[in-house]
Structure formats: C-alpha cells, structure tokens
Amino acid sequence: MNETLNNIEVAMFYLMIIAYLLSTVMYWLTLVSKKVWLEHLATGITILGLAGNTVALIVRTIIAQRPPLSNGYEFILTFCWGIVAVYLFAEFRYKIKALGSFVMPLPFLLLTFIIMKMGPEERVASAIPPALKSQWLTFHVITAMLAYGAFAISFGLGVMYLLKSRSDDENGKSNAKGWISRFPASQILDELAYKIIGFAFPLLTLCIITGAIWANYAWGTYWSWDPKETWSLITWIIYAAYLHVRLMYGWKGKKAAWMEVFGFLAVLFTFFGVNYLLPGLHSYA
Template sequence: MKTWSFGGHATNVGLENTSTHFLYASAVVLAFAMFAFAFDLAGHPGRVARAAAALEESETEAAGAASAGGSTTVIERTSTATAPAPQKRQWAGIGMALAWLGAILLGACVLTRSMSVGRPPLGNMYEFAIVGAFFVMCAFLLWSLRRDVRSLGLFVVGPTVLTEMLAATIFYTAASSLLPSLQNYWLTIHVTVAILSVAVFTIAFSTTILYFVQKWREDSGDTKFQFMDAVPGSDVMDRTTYGLLIVAFPLWTFTLIAGAIWAQKAWGHYWSWDPKETWTLVIWVVYAAYLHARATAGWTGKKAAYIAVAGFVCILFNFCIVNVFFVGMHSYSGM
C-alpha cells in the first residue's frame, strides 16, 4: 500500500482514497433519501383524502347497519368506523432505510479517514465537516427511535447532503499529520464536543425555519402547500427548537471551557481574544440570550426564533469565514 510521510507520520493514501469514495457513496444514498422524504410529503394530501374517504365509507356502512339492526348496532359499528387503519407511508420508510445506510457509509468515511492518518479526524475543516455531518445523522436517527420524525427527514438530510458536497468540493484537504500545537488529547475532547453541539444546533436551525414556514401558513390560511400539513405545527416546532437548544447549549459551554483549558496548556494563557475564541464566545452569548429570554421574559414564537437564527448565522460565520479568512492562533482550516 502506497504511503507518504508527513512530519514523521505515514499517511495511507489508499485508505484516504477509500474514505473519499465512502463520502461520495454516502452523499448519493442520502440524496435518494432526501427525494424519498420529499415524495412522502408530496403524497400527504392524498393520504389524508384517502383516510377521510375511508372514514366516510365506514360511517355510511354503520348508518346503514343501524337502520337495519337498531341502536345497539349503531354504537358498535360507529366505534369501529371512527378508527380507520393508518395509511402506509412507503416513501417515508424508504427514506429512513436510506438514511440509515447513508449514515453508515458516512461513518465508514470518518473511520477510514482516521485510519489513514492514525489520529482522530479533527484536524481541518474537511474533517470537521464530515464528522459534523455524521453527528447530525446520528442525532436524527437516534431521535427517530423515540419519536416519529419522518416528516422532518427532508429538512435534516438535505443540509447533511449539502455539507457533504461542500466537504468534497470546497473544504477537501489531503490527509496529513497534525501541527505540533494540536497533538494533544484535548483535541479529541474539545473538538468532538464542539462538533456534536454544532450538529444539534444545525437540527435546531432546521426546526426554527420550519417554525417560520408553519407560522406563515397558519397566519395566512395557506391552502396551496398542503403537503406541509405532514409537518408538525408552529407551536410544536417552537417547543422542539427550545428542547434541542437546551441540549446544545451546555455542550457549547463545555466547548468554551475546554478550549480555554487547552489554550493554557498549549500557549500558556487561557484567553487571548483570538478571532476563533471571540466568535465562540459570541455564539455562546447569543444562545444564552435565547434561553434567558424564554426563561425570564417568556419569549416564545417569532421573537425567540429570530435569536435562534442569529445564533446559527454566527456559527456559519465562525466556521466558513473565521476559519478561512481570519488569521489567528486557530488557523487550522487546511485550506
């Protein structure tokens, strides 16, 4: 197997290429999953119409039987008529199956990337992106084991596919050994928790956007986009976003604290107002304001959602702008 040496550490080019192939395969599979979820949403008005027709037919049969058999039959037949069998969601099932397969392929991408350099794949923006996409899929799929989140599949898998495409085309960095300042066990702790929290923030951003869409439909009395009836209403999306951010915020707090501890070990001081450190603090402040506004001022709905969107915009700025264009002690994007 052909290898190249980077700073005394051998990089397995064969495994690096295999990792890239797994990434491409995962993107293709998740793209098909995205289409399957879209077809499921598109078929929602038809499912509702079929269920209503089945219920009406059952009630008609019950009424006919009642006229022939008396009031006792009315009660018995009506009780069964009001509970028609649930409509099958074949496309949603296909989407979930493909989502699991795509996540497994993405996990294989992360694993082989790690094996190609003999370290955790956390050293540059490409590796951050693929691990982050994997964590998003893991969070969504584990969530699906407890709740029926199939109607949200399109809005979670879609951003994941976009991240994979950006990783493959823009963020890609050849596998190499870490810079000396990164060769510390705090890398695994600090960066892993940071990526996990960003994964939850990403899902919360999707539910926030869905909140705005559903709120607009409810306020305007929308009848054109009936496929969105399959997605929970604005109140549910608002509460879901709040629950997700309650999980993500402590993780981001730990990221901030762990980064300061690592900075002291690596550079001799806890804080230096480096651009990356500063924007990490800005993100923390914005999401702290969101949770504080909900807990003390009772903010819900649009006012709270605007803050949540602002927080994710800061995350995107931190990842896509600060990492690439700002020079500082955290300039490890590899681009």
C-alpha cells in the same frame, strides 16, 4: 495497505454524498406524498449515509494514526456525522419525518463544499501540528460536533415553525394547506426546538471550556480573543440569550424561531467564516 484504506475512504465519501442527496430528495417527496414506504426509504438511506460517514472517519483515524480532527476536511466529516446522528435520534424519538426535509440538505451542502473548494492536497491525512497534540482537542471537537449537530436540528425546526405559523389564526389553530399541513403543530415545533437547544447549550459550553484548556496547553493562554474564540463566544451568547428570554420572559413563537435561525447562522460563520476568511490561530482548520 494505505492505498486500500484510501480507496475505502474515497468510496465512503461518495457513498455519503449520494446518500445524503437521495435522502434529501426522499424527504422532500414525503412532504407531497403520504406513502409510508417513502418515509421508510428516506430514513433507511439516511442511516446508510451515516454508516458510510462513520466508516470514513474510522478509516481516516487508522490512516492518520490519530483522531480525524486536524483539518477542514476532517472537521466537515465530523460535522456531518454530528448533524445526521442527532437528526436520526430526533426522528426516532419524536417521529417528525418532515424535519429531514430541512436538515438533510445541510450535510449534503457541506460535502459539496469539500468537492468544490478543497483540493486533493487539503484532504490528505497530514502530520498533526504540534498545537493539536492534546487529548483536550478530542473532547473539544466531540462536544462541538454534537452541539453544532443539535443546533442544525433547531435551525430546521425554526424554519418549519416560521413556515407553519404563517397559516395559524389568532388562536393558534392551523389552517395550513398542501405540504406545510404535514408539519406538526406550531407549538410542538416550538417546544421541541427549545428541548434541542437545552441539550446543545451545555455541550457548547463544554466545547468552549475544553477549547480554553487546550489553548492554554498549546499557546500558553486560556483566551486570546482569536477570531474563532470570539465567534464561539458570540454564538454562545446568542443561545444563552435565547434560553434567558425564554425562561425569564416567556419568549416563544416567531421571536424564538428567528433566534434559532440566527443562532445557527452564527454557528456556520464560526465554522466556515473564521476558518477561511479571518486569520488567526485556528486558520489551519
């Protein structure tokens, strides 16, 4: 039974990586082609990849008899799921197909990291460490997954804004040509990034709070300045500063876009740099 489930999980993993690669290529093609069928194909392949991602997580849950949240391989699968799920919501809600060109490479690169850097032994569904045996872990990782996924969307919007704004005149009118002309107006990109961060920031706050409660359960203290905790706080401060200067000082445009980019770089370091470069209580991740 487990062998069959393992084969299904492996098949879903490769379905994901192929689907996310193909969707990236399709979204890139939509920037240079106005064919509607290409846009529909890109979205359809993305949905297929998300379906494979979902099945892989469900199968891993059945195999491990626990939520798939206890090692780096499983965290990356959930991270990919969060990015793609939030992206598809944004695409259907706001009808910005070009955003996929900047978001969908992220889950593909995350899965490529698994292939290049993780051996088979790191992908095995092992017994859960005692420190992870808490329902607070589930809440902690789910909020992180959705927050990080949303921040990936704001990153894509920030990059699009920086590219689009280069062709704007002093009155904000765009003179973009070529594939950049397919982007929405700079003001729309700016406002949407603000909305996405406004959605993600409370989730990041909940992630840190539930993580503190979990830490107290596991290690007897709410906060120990572990590298993961420290960088999570740094990430929170960056996005809190973004919202503060936006609301209090009216920061928009390039300054806000650069904060969106740097904020997501902090997310990536919190996720990868801490787990693989800095020793700490979270090194098992």
